[in-house]
Amino acid sequence: MDKDTRFALLVIGLPFLGLVYCLLIVGVMMTSSIAQDNPVTTGIIFGVIPLATAMYFWISASAKAYKKKK
Secondary structure, eight states, rough: OOOOHHHHHHHHHHHHHHHHEEEHHHHHHHOHHHHHHHHHHHHHHHHHHHHHHHHHHHHHHHHHHHHHOO
16 A cells, blocks of 8 residues: 555545544434433543544654654
8 A cells, every 4th residue: 555545545534433433422422321421521531532542643653753763
């Protein structure tokens, strides 16, 4: 897979994954009584998941680049 294909998948796939994630959040909030009773906690959990994922990818890419420099 070349750079252009990977970039195209990123540009098309990332917004689609965000839409699916938002639909998942709405579905959980509509069906789960626990999520409806604790909306702040549910929001924090659903907010931390993408943040933690992005941090993992950022740190692992930075570590890979740092290791490559040495």
